[in-house]
Amino acid sequence: MKLLEVKQKILIKIWAYKMIKKLILFDIDGTLIDAGKAGTCSINKAFHKLFLIENAFENITLAGKTDMQVIKEALAFYELSPKDDMISALLSSYLKNLKKEANTERGHVKPGVKELLENLSKINCCVLGLFKALNMHQMMHTFYAGEKRIISK
Numbered sequence: 001m002k003l004l005e006v007k008q009k010i011l012i013k014i015w016a017y018k019m020i021k022k023l024i025l026f027d028i029d030g031t032l033i034d035a036g037k038a039g040t041c042s043i044n045k046a047f048h049k050l051f052l053i054e055n056a057f058e059n060i061t062l063a064g065k066t067d068m069q070v071i072k073e074a075l076a077f078y079e080l081s082p083k084d085d086m087i088s089a090l091l092s093s094y095l096k097n098l099k100k101e102a103n104t105e106r107g108h109v110k111p112g113v114k115e116l117l118e119n120l121s122k123i124n125c126c127v128l129g130l131f132k133a134l135n136m137h138q139m140m141h142t143f144y145a146g147e148k149r150i151i152s153k
């Protein structure tokens with residue numbers, strides 16, 4: 001191998017090493033912010049509007065679950081058929097309510113979060129992102145399988 005080829009390979013490895021970034025993911029509610037029960041209130045209102053069920057989620061845990069998981073669990077809990085149009089209507093109502101609920105003064109950014117995100121954004125080797133209750137097994141499978149897609153469920 002010629003000296004020029006060796007130098008080129010070394011330079012390529014150095015360049016590749018510099019290009020490696022660390023992905024830092026945050027869950028939003030409870031980690032970066034306290035939403036002041038905006039999600040619970042919003043989904044309760046959606047269920048009341050569509051099914052006339054008061055406080056539908058008082059016996060259902062929302063923490064650590066995606067919106068779709070919560071909705072499907074509640075439909076099963078109340079023995080309602082999870083039809084696509086029903087789920088779509090629920091999501092639509094929920095998101096409409098959430099826009100209103102998120103703009104109240106109950107929620108707030110957790111202490112130190114603003115400074116943390118500002119400092120991390122200045123570090124060139126970090127990519128920041130948000131995720132919501134992503135199944136860790138699914139995330140690791142996707143990562144190790146080399147799939148280049150964002151998982152959103």
